[in-house]
Amino acid sequence: MAKPGVRALTGWLFVAPCALVFVVFTLWPMLFNGWLAFQDYFIAERATAWNDFANFVTLYKSATFRLSVANSLLMLLTVPIIQAGALGLALLVHRKLPGITFFRATFYLPVVITLSIAAIVWRYVFHYDGMLNWALTAIGVFEPRQGPQWLEQSGPALVAVMLFAFWKNVGYYMVLYLVGLAAIPRELTEAAVLDGAGPRARFIHISLPMLAPVIVLCTLLSTIAALKTFQEVMVLTGGSGDTVTALYFVYNMAFSGFNFGAAGAAALLFTLVCLAVALVQLRVMGRHSPFRRAA
Amino acid sequence: MNRQIASWGGRYGAMSLFALFTLFPFLWALSVGLSSDPSAIWHFPASFVPNAPGTGWFRRVFAEMPFFTYVGNSLLLSAITVAGVLALTIPCGYALAQLDFPGRRALFAVMLLTLTLPSEVAIVPNFVTISRLGLVDTYLGAVLPNLASAFGVFLMKQSFEQVPEEVIDAARVDGASEWRLLWRVAVPLNLPAIGTLAIFTLVTAWNDYLWPAVVFYTRSKLPISVGVFNDLTGPFAVSTSLVMAAVVMAVVPVIVLFVATQRLFLQPQALPLRG
Numbered sequence: 001m002a003k004p005g006v007r008a009l010t011g012w013l014f015v016a017p018c019a020l021v022f023v024v025f026t027l028w029p030m031l032f033n034g035w036l037a038f039q040d041y042f043i044a045e046r047a048t049a050w051n052d053f054a055n056f057v058t059l060y061k062s063a064t065f066r067l068s069v070a071n072s073l074l075m076l077l078t079v080p081i082i083q084a085g086a087l088g089l090a091l092l093v094h095r096k097l098p099g100i101t102f103f104r105a106t107f108y109l110p111v112v113i114t115l116s117i118a119a120i121v122w123r124y125v126f127h128y129d130g131m132l133n134w135a136l137t138a139i140g141v142f143e144p145r146q147g148p149q150w151l152e153q154s155g156p157a158l159v160a161v162m163l164f165a166f167w168k169n170v171g172y173y174m175v176l177y178l179v180g181l182a183a184i185p186r187e188l189t190e191a192a193v194l195d196g197a198g199p200r201a202r203f204i205h206i207s208l209p210m211l212a213p214v215i216v217l218c219t220l221l222s223t224i225a226a227l228k229t230f231q232e233v234m235v236l237t238g239g240s241g242d243t244v245t246a247l248y249f250v251y252n253m254a255f256s257g258f259n260f261g262a263a264g265a266a267a268l269l270f271t272l273v274c275l276a277v278a279l280v281q282l283r284v285m286g287r288h289s290p291f292r293r294a295a
Numbered sequence: 296m297n298r299q300i301a302s303w304g305g306r307y308g309a310m311s312l313f314a315l316f317t318l319f320p321f322l323w324a325l326s327v328g329l330s331s332d333p334s335a336i337w338h339f340p341a342s343f344v345p346n347a348p349g350t351g352w353f354r355r356v357f358a359e360m361p362f363f364t365y366v367g368n369s370l371l372l373s374a375i376t377v378a379g380v381l382a383l384t385i386p387c388g389y390a391l392a393q394l395d396f397p398g399r400r401a402l403f404a405v406m407l408l409t410l411t412l413p414s415e416v417a418i419v420p421n422f423v424t425i426s427r428l429g430l431v432d433t434y435l436g437a438v439l440p441n442l443a444s445a446f447g448v449f450l451m452k453q454s455f456e457q458v459p460e461e462v463i464d465a466a467r468v469d470g471a472s473e474w475r476l477l478w479r480v481a482v483p484l485n486l487p488a489i490g491t492l493a494i495f496t497l498v499t500a501w502n503d504y505l506w507p508a509v510v511f512y513t514r515s516k517l518p519i520s521v522g523v524f525n526d527l528t529g530p531f532a533v534s535t536s537l538v539m540a541a542v543v544m545a546v547v548p549v550i551v552l553f554v555a556t557q558r559l560f561l562q563p564q565a566l567p568l569r570g
Contacts, residue, residue, distance in 0.1 A: 010473050011396030018387035019402060022443035024424065026409050029417035036420070092309055105557045106314045112553045112560065116504040116524040117545045120538065121320035123528075131323065134339045167317065175561060228413045231505055235524065247415050254419040255509070267416040278411035 030271055036264025055265035065266065067242060068249035071158060075226040075245065078162050082222055083215070085166065086173030091203070093174075094181045104178070108171035118168065119235035126150035126160045126236075149241075157241025165232050169225065173218045180214035181207065220281040224274055246270050319343075321546060328352050328540035336535060352540035360526055360541060361515065366548070369501055369518040372437055376500035377493050379442040385489065388451020389477050393463060403452065406445040415505065422509055430510075437510050441500065447492050454488035455481055494556050501549065519545050 037055055039048040059065045093104050110118065125131045133147030141147075148156040184207065192202050230247035237243045239252070247270065254263035322343060327336045331349035336342045356362060390396070391403050421440045422431075430436030458481050466476045482489065504520040511517055517525070523545045527538045553560070 008396035011390045011394035011399065014386040014390035014394065014473070014477075015402060018383040018443050018448060020443075021383060021439065022406065022445070025421055025440040026414075026417065026443060026445070027405065028424070029420035030409075030412070032420035032423070033416060089313065092306065092313075097303070097306065101557070101561070103310045103314055104561050105554070106317055108557070108560055109550070109553065110317055112498055112502070113546055113549055114502040114504070114520045116520050117542055118320065120524065120527050120542055121324050124535065124538075125320060125323075129337055131319075131339060134337075138339075171317070178561070224411060224413070228415065230415055235504065247413065250416060251418065254422075260419060260423075263419050267419065271412055271416055274412050275408075278408065281411060 033264045033267040033271065036261055037268040039261050039264070041260035041264075051261065055261045058259070058262045059265055059269075062262075064244060065249055068244045068246045071242070071244060072227050072229060072246040074158060075162065075165070075229045076223065078165055079219060079222045079226050081162075082166055082170050082173060083218055085170045086218065087177050087211075087215070089170065089174040090177035090181055091207075094178060104174075107174055110168050110170075111172045113168075115168065115231055116235045119164065119232070122160075122164050122167075122236060123151065151237050152241050154242040157237050157243045160241075161229065161233055161236055161243050164236055165226075165229060168232065169222075173222065176214060176218050177211065180211045184210045216284055217281075220277065220284070224277055224281075227270075227274065227277070321543070324539040324542045327536055328543050330536065333534075333536045336539075352534075352536045353544065355537055356541045356544060359537075360531070361522070362541070362544060364515055365517060365519040365522040368516060368522070369520070369548075372434060372503075372507070372518050373497050373500040375434060376438045376441055377496045379438060380444050380447050380496045381489065381493060383442050384444055384447035384451050384492070385482065386477060387448050388453075389455045389481055391448065391452045392455035393458070393481070394473065403448075406448055410445045410449070418505065418509060421506075425510060432510065432512050432516065434516070437507050438500075440506065441503070444496065447496065450488060450492050451485075454485045458484050491559050494552075494559055498549070498552065501552075519548075 038050055038052065040051045040054070041048050089107055093100055093107065127133075128147065128149050130150075132150060133142065136142050136147055137144050150156045150160045188206050188210070189202060192206055197205065228247060229245045230251065233239060233243050233245055233248050234251075239248060244252070246266065250263050250266045250270065253259050253266060257263075326343050326345050327333070329345035329348050329350070329352075330336060330342075331351050332347040335346045391399055417440065425431055425436045425439070428436070430439065462480060462484070463476065466480050471479070501518075502520055503518075504524070507518050508521045511521065514522065514525075523541055527541055531537050531541065
């Protein structure tokens with residue numbers, strides 16, 4: 001592309017402010033974590049000392065770190081559930097029925113609601129005397145007063161976090177599937193109807209293959225989101241009931257333990273894992289992104 | 296015909312059930328907040344109907360919590376963030392889309408890559424940077440890390456690529472400077488995309504919890520997301536009725552904004568990617 005009379009300097013001036021803020025607050029932190037990972041960082045003195053791999057040894061010996069990694073991996077269990085739910089919802093609200101906008105908006109609402117505020121209500125839902133245990137007692141799962149302490153008990157607490165994450169995020173992926181469904185050419189479906197294909201056959205032989213790129217994209221986004229689970233835990237359980245996740249560990253290490261070195265080491269490891277997932281994503285999606293707009 | 300009706304009924308039944316699942320926390324909060332008599336708030340399903348309806352709890356929230364201070368802070372933070380993101384990402388996206396300069400591809404590739412990396416790991420280094428700059432507990436410090444939105448740059452670049460080359464070239468031949476061309480020709484042609492970015496940024500900034508919670512320590516500077524959360528899990532937690540009334544007040548602005556702009560979220564031209 002020839003640009004008559006436009007100098008390279010103009011381009012640099014246009015991107016400079018954004019690039020500067022980007023480098024300082026997005027790129028630098030990643031590099032800084034990589035550097036911190038090998039340092040003893042003394043906050044008060046603002047002094048640092050190279051300590052080889054001592055921070056990684058600290059992590060390796062830390063039971064909390066192992067627990068947090070295990071929890072982050074366990075959160076991956078939500079990926080298929082959220083994706084199946086989101087796809088099901090998308091199929092449910094795909095057709096333009098009267099009032100459909102209301103249902104779509106309602107299903108999406110939790111996504112835009114402030115996380116911390118939503119968590120407050122859910123704390124009361126998960127209260128040992130709260131709505132969830134009442135409902136479970138009513139359908140006979142537990143004897144009255146025998147339900148679990150959802151936010152304090154190891155096991156149930158992580159399930160509570162998962163349920164909260166499902167409620168908060170399923171609508172987001174539903175919209176992505178709706179975009180994917182809308183992109184399926186109408187002629188395909190009509191031809192299948194003429195051929196006498198029922199709804200199930202149409203779903204398996206048309207919708208599913210056509211949606212494959214969207215399903216891959218959503219699964220990868222959802223995988224990264226599950227690994228990143230942190231704020232949900234912070235506002236819902238505050239880490240009680242053994243719900244510490246990898247990012248929560250990083251945060252706690254820095255702001256409660258004031259061990260910035262170990263926090264940096266954990267952050268570095270975590271970034272590398274996400275980078276690996278992202279590279280898979282780029283490789284799988286490549287230039288075939290389902291959401292690339294036709295130029 | 297009967298099968299048609301049955302299938303419709305099933306569809307609406309399923310949709311209503313799930314709507315109940317997404318809405319019940321707020322319906323319950325509303326009912327509890329409106330119940331002057333809190334004795335039945337743990338009795339289900341009776342608690343979904345206000346018991347002795349009244350607005351007493353809401354008035355107590357106004358009286359006992361600096362609610363409008365939090366709202367004002369949220370508005371201020373969101374406004375600065377939206378203005379800053381637009382001011383930074385519009386020229387950047389335009390240059391990446393329409394100008395040629397060394398390093399263009401590299402910059403865009405790095406920005407795209409960071410979109411998939413967890414922004415939360417930046418919290419610790421950014422706190423160090425912000426405190427070195429002396430910006431802890433300031434509004435500038437609270438918004439600065441969010442301004443260079445990679446998603447915004449991506450959206451703006453995509454949008455400015457749609458401007459027909461002839462339009463740009465014609466303006467260039469007429470001797471318009473690139474800066475003038477951007478604001479007088481390219482921006483007016485891309486107002487829908489810019490509006491979309493503004494709304495997404497507004498919602499993200501309004502809901503942001505973690506960074507403001509880290510950077511502020513003065514209560515009167517807190518946005519809703521942090522201030523209301525701290526109050527409701529701290530001093531207010533003694534009264535469930537008070538908590539639920541405050542929750543309802545805190546979600547109303549978001550719901551109003553969402554209802555007004557739901558089209559952008561439900562029929563996205565661009566994905567509201569979350570960093």
